[in-house]
Amino acid sequence: xxxxxxSAGPCVLPxxxxxxxxxxVLNFNDLSILEISHRSKDFVEVxxxxxSLALEHLGLTGKGYxxxxxxxGASMQFLMVAYNLLExxxxxxxxxxxxxxxxxxxxxxxDVNVVASSKESNYNYIPKDYTVPTDVDYFHFQTNNTIxxxxxxxxxxxxxxxxxxxxxxIMSRQRNFDAYDLIxxxxxxxxxxxxxxxxxxxxxxxxxxxxxxxxxxxYKVHASKDSMFNTPPVFPIYVTMLTLEWLKANGGIDWVExxxxxxxxxxxxxxxxxxxxxxxxxxxxxxxxxxxxFSLHDESLKDRFDTLWKEAGINGLNGHRxxxxxxxxxxxxLTIDSIDALVATMKELERTA
Amino acid sequence: xxxxxxSAGPCVLPxxxxxxxxxxVLNFNDLSILEISHRSKDFVEVxxxxxSLALEHLGLTGKGYxxxxxxxGASMQFLMVAYNLLExxxxxxxxxxxxxxxxxxxxxxxDVNVVASSKESNYNYIPKDYTVPTDVDYFHFQTNNTIxxxxxxxxxxxxxxxxxxxxxxIMSRQRNFDAYDLIxxxxxxxxxxxxxxxxxxxxxxxxxxxxxxxxxxxYKVHASKDSMFNTPPVFPIYVTMLTLEWLKANGGIDWVExxxxxxxxxxxxxxxxxxxxxxxxxxxxxxxxxxxxFSLHDESLKDRFDTLWKEAGINGLNGHRxxxxxxxxxxxxLTIDSIDALVATMKELERTA
Numbered sequence: 001x002x003x004x005x006x007s008a009g010p011c012v013l014p015x016x017x018x019x020x021x022x023x024x025v026l027n028f029n030d031l032s033i034l035e036i037s038h039r040s041k042d043f044v045e046v047x048x049x050x051x052s053l054a055l056e057h058l059g060l061t062g063k064g065y066x067x068x069x070x071x072x073g074a075s076m077q078f079l080m081v082a083y084n085l086l087e088x089x090x091x092x093x094x095x096x097x098x099x100x101x102x103x104x105x106x107x108x109x110x111d112v113n114v115v116a117s118s119k120e121s122n123y124n125y126i127p128k129d130y131t132v133p134t135d136v137d138y139f140h141f142q143t144n145n146t147i148x149x150x151x152x153x154x155x156x157x158x159x160x161x162x163x164x165x166x167x168x169x170i171m172s173r174q175r176n177f178d179a180y181d182l183i184x185x186x187x188x189x190x191x192x193x194x195x196x197x198x199x200x201x202x203x204x205x206x207x208x209x210x211x212x213x214x215x216x217x218x219y220k221v222h223a224s225k226d227s228m229f230n231t232p233p234v235f236p237i238y239v240t241m242l243t244l245e246w247l248k249a250n251g252g253i254d255w256v257e258x259x260x261x262x263x264x265x266x267x268x269x270x271x272x273x274x275x276x277x278x279x280x281x282x283x284x285x286x287x288x289x290x291x292x293x294f295s296l297h298d299e300s301l302k303d304r305f306d307t308l309w310k311e312a313g314i315n316g317l318n319g320h321r322x323x324x325x326x327x328x329x330x331x332x333x334l335t336i337d338s339i340d341a342l343v344a345t346m347k348e349l350e351r352t353a
Numbered sequence: 354x355x356x357x358x359x360s361a362g363p364c365v366l367p368x369x370x371x372x373x374x375x376x377x378v379l380n381f382n383d384l385s386i387l388e389i390s391h392r393s394k395d396f397v398e399v400x401x402x403x404x405s406l407a408l409e410h411l412g413l414t415g416k417g418y419x420x421x422x423x424x425x426g427a428s429m430q431f432l433m434v435a436y437n438l439l440e441x442x443x444x445x446x447x448x449x450x451x452x453x454x455x456x457x458x459x460x461x462x463x464d465v466n467v468v469a470s471s472k473e474s475n476y477n478y479i480p481k482d483y484t485v486p487t488d489v490d491y492f493h494f495q496t497n498n499t500i501x502x503x504x505x506x507x508x509x510x511x512x513x514x515x516x517x518x519x520x521x522x523i524m525s526r527q528r529n530f531d532a533y534d535l536i537x538x539x540x541x542x543x544x545x546x547x548x549x550x551x552x553x554x555x556x557x558x559x560x561x562x563x564x565x566x567x568x569x570x571x572y573k574v575h576a577s578k579d580s581m582f583n584t585p586p587v588f589p590i591y592v593t594m595l596t597l598e599w600l601k602a603n604g605g606i607d608w609v610e611x612x613x614x615x616x617x618x619x620x621x622x623x624x625x626x627x628x629x630x631x632x633x634x635x636x637x638x639x640x641x642x643x644x645x646x647f648s649l650h651d652e653s654l655k656d657r658f659d660t661l662w663k664e665a666g667i668n669g670l671n672g673h674r675x676x677x678x679x680x681x682x683x684x685x686x687l688t689i690d691s692i693d694a695l696v697a698t699m700k701e702l703e704r705t706a
Contacts, residue, residue, distance in 0.1 A: 025375040034546040071424035075583035079567045193387040195548045195586030214432045230428035233548030
C-alpha cells in the first residue's frame with residue numbers, strides 16, 4: 001500500500017486486485033487484457049463471472065434478476081431509469097446532490113413527486129416522515145449519500161417498485177436486496193475502477209412503458225445481448241470481477257459488513273469523544289458507514305491538522321465543497337490500519353493543540 | 354510482444370503503452386491510477402492532455418472545436434448525434450452494419466434520408482453516386498467499415514454539416530479534419546482500450562435543436578464541464594493519453610499514415626499475387642488500410658491455413674460472421690513484423706498446398 005486512501009471515489013481497491021490487474025495489462029492468456037477482443041472466449045468468461053458474482057453477493061441468483069455492466073456512470077442511470085420505467089408518475093426521495101440530479105432527469109419523462117427532502121438543512125439527515133403514493137410507477141432513492149455522509153439503513157416499506165442508486169454502499173452491507181426491483185451502482189466505490197456501472201434489474205418490470213427507447217438506453221436490449229450489445233468497458237469490468245472475487249474469498253458481504261461497522265465505529269467514536277471535532281450528520285442513526293463527514297470546532301487548527309494527516313500518509317480527506325470540513329471515505333478495501341492512522345492523527349491534534 | 358494481434362478491436366496498442374499502463378496500476382504518483390480521484394490535480398492533467406492531444410493530432414487546435422471523452426461507446430453517439438443535431442431531417446450514407454445501426458437510432462428523432470447504400474452487395478464497396486440534399490441538418494457517414502474492410506478515402510464535398518463516425522480509422526491517416534463538424538470514435542482501435550469514446554465537435558453547431566436534451570446526452574453539458582460532468586472512465590482515458598503521446602513522439606499522423614499504407618500494401622499485394630486468396634472488396638480504391646478482408650478460393654485449405662497462422666503466433670484473424678473468411682486488422686500499433694509474419698504464412702500455404 002502506498003498511501004492511506006480515503007478518497008470518495010474512485011477509491012482504494014484491494015492491493016491484490018491492483019497486482020492482478022497490472023499483471024493482466026502485461027499478460028492475460030498471452031495478450032494484454034487491453035488488447036483482447038470483447039468477443040473472445042476469455043473475456044466472455046470475465047463478463048459472465050462478473051455478472052454472476054454480483055447476483056451471488058446480493059443473494060439474487062435464480063430470483064428473476066439480470067445483472068448488466070454498462071458504461072456511462074450512474075448519472076446515465078438517472079436517465080435510463082426514467083426512460084425505461086416512468087410511464088406516468090414516479091416518487092423520489094431527495095437526500096442529496098445525486099438525488100436532485102436524478103429528479104431533474106426524470107422530470108423530462110413524467111410527473112415526479114418528491115415525497116420528502118432534507119435540502120433545507122443541507123441534507124444533514126435522512127427524511128423518514130413521508131408517504132409514497134400507491135399509484136406511482138416506482139419509488140426512487142439513494143441508500144448512501146457520499147457527499148453528506150448520510151445513509152438510509154432500513155429499506156422503505158412501500159407497495160410500489162423500488163428503484164435504488166446504491167453507488168456508494170453496494171457490496172458493503174446486507175440489505176433485503178430482493179425487495180428491490182432495480183438497483184444500480186457506479187463501480188468506482190466498492191466494486192472496481194471508474195468506467196463501469198452495475199445494473200441489477202428484476203426482469204418482470206421491464207417492457208411496460210409505451211415510449212420507444214433508443215437501443216443503448218434500453219435495459220431489455222442490453223439484457224438480450226448478455227450485456228454485450230456493444231463493446232463493453234473491458235478493463236473496468238475485469239477489475240470489478242477481481243474485486244468481487246476478492247470479496248467472495250474473504251467471506252462476502254457478511255464479512256465486510258462486520259469490518260465496515262468496526263471501521264466506522266472507530267472514527268465516529270473519536271469524533272464523539274475528541275473535543276476538537278464534530279460530526280456533520282445530525283441524527284446518529286443516519287450516519288453512513290461508508291463516508292464519515294466531520295469538521296473542526298475551531299477552524300484555526302485546520303493547518304495543523306492538515307499537516308498531521310498528510311504527514312501520516314493519508315490521502316483524500318478533504319470534505320466536498322458543499323459540506324466543507326473533512327470526509328473519511330472508508331470503503332470495503334480500506335483497512336483497519338488506515339482507520340487507526342487517521343484516528344491517531346486526531347488524537348495527536350488533541351494532544352498537541 | 355506476446356502475439357501478433359490482428360483483432361478488430363479492442364486491439365493491439367503500443368508495447369510501451371502496456372508497460373506504462375501496468376506501472377500506473379501499481380504506482381501513479383504514490384497511488385494506483387485505479388484509485389485516484391477524477392477531481393485530483395493529477396487526473397485533471399491527464400484529461401486535459403488527452404483532450405488537447407486529440408485536437409493537436411487532428412490539426413484542430415484553436416479552430417473552434419472541443420474534444421470530449423465519454424463512456425458508452427460509439428453506439429451511444431448514434432443516439433447523441435441525433436438528440437443534439439437532428440431537428441427535422443438528416444442524410445445518412447449506408448456503408449455497413451454500423452451505418453445501419455446509426456440510421457435506426459436517428460429515425461426516432463426526425464426524418465432520415467439514406468442517400469445511398471451498398472447493402473445489396475453485402476457492403477463490399479463504397480457508394481459514390483449520390484446527392485446530399487441541401488436542406489438536411491447534417492450528413493452522417495462512417496469513414497471506415499471495420500467488418501467489411503472498406504474505407505472512404507475522400508471527404509464528401511457537400512454543403513451541409515458533416516458528422517462522421519471515425520471509430521476504426523481515426524489517428525491513422527490525414528484527412529481535412531476541419532471540414533467536419535462532429536467526429537466521434539470509440540477509443541478501442543487506434544487510441545486506447547475499450548471504455549472511452551472521443552468526440553470532437555465544432556462548438557458553433559451545438560444548441561440549435563428545440564428539444565430538451567437529458568444532461569448525460571447533451572454535448573453542451575459535457576463541454577461546459579471540461580468532459581468531467583460525471584466521473585469519467587479514468588483508466589481508459591489515461592491509456593488513450595499514453596497512446597496519443599506515443600503517436601506524437603513517433604511523428605504523429607503523417608508518420609503513421611506512411612507506415613499504415615506500407616503495411617496494407619504488403620498484405621493486399623500478397624492477396625493479389627497469391628493464387629490461393631481473393632479480396633472481399635470489389636473496388637480496389639475502396640480498400641481499407643485498417644481492416645483487410647480476404648478469403649481462400651478453396652475452402653478445403655482452411656484447416657491448413659488456420660494451423661499455419663496460429664502456429665506463427667497470430668491472433669484474431671477470423672473474419673466477421675457477416676463476411677466470413679479472414680480479416681487482418683492492422684491498426685497503428687501493429688508492427689511490420691506482424692505483417693511479415695502473416696504474409697509468410699500465406700506464402701507458406703501457397704508453397705505447401
